[in-house]
Amino acid sequence: MTDFVQTNEIKKSVRTLTTPIQDIATFNSIVESLIASNPLGCVSYMSAGVSHPGIEKTKEAYTVRLIYQDNEANIVGNGMHRFESLAGYNNGASALLADTALSAAHGGIAAHDIENDTFSATIKCSDPNSEIYGLLLSRDKVTLSSYEDDSILTKVETWTDSVPELA
Numbered sequence: 001m002t003d004f005v006q007t008n009e010i011k012k013s014v015r016t017l018t019t020p021i022q023d024i025a026t027f028n029s030i031v032e033s034l035i036a037s038n039p040l041g042c043v044s045y046m047s048a049g050v051s052h053p054g055i056e057k058t059k060e061a062y063t064v065r066l067i068y069q070d071n072e073a074n075i076v077g078n079g080m081h082r083f084e085s086l087a088g089y090n091n092g093a094s095a096l097l098a099d100t101a102l103s104a105a106h107g108g109i110a111a112h113d114i115e116n117d118t119f120s121a122t123i124k125c126s127d128p129n130s131e132i133y134g135l136l137l138s139r140d141k142v143t144l145s146s147y148e149d150d151s152i153l154t155k156v157e158t159w160t161d162s163v164p165e166l167a
Helices: 024-037 086-098 100-106 150-162
Strands: 011-016 045-047 050-052 055-069 075-083 109-112 118-126 132-138 141-147
Touching: 011 150, 024 055, 024 086, 024 118, 024 132, 055 086, 075 086, 075 100, 086 109, 100 109, 141 150
Parallel strands: none
Antiparallel strands: 011 141, 045 050, 055 075, 055 109, 055 118, 118 132, 132 141
């Protein structure tokens, strides 16, 4: 039997943010700006006969967290609801806060626990050197994955350094 031989070196780097991104609007603005302005210089590519933009959002996840409080402001329940789009997050949060039957079942009044919400977006990028890598932006970190060339890390670091919320 033969052994596996490593043929390349795929890397992963993580930047943990000093302060989590404050809110969903700020997060969405960062993601949309990254895609629209393409500061990483990503280029379009073909895969299985399909043309792809150089930079694209391939996945997103948003979690709404609720707490339920009684008349003395004691927490009597909580809830967590995950959505796959920003619209789902916004509409879901509104619907959950307005759901009086759910609040009654918890024995309290619903409050949106915004500081504990989570959100993330996965970005796929095609570098001019032909590498395709991933960038996962979340509320508290940025993860660069599946890259070989250190110049890609340099580009991502330069971009994140230019965005105050990603310090």
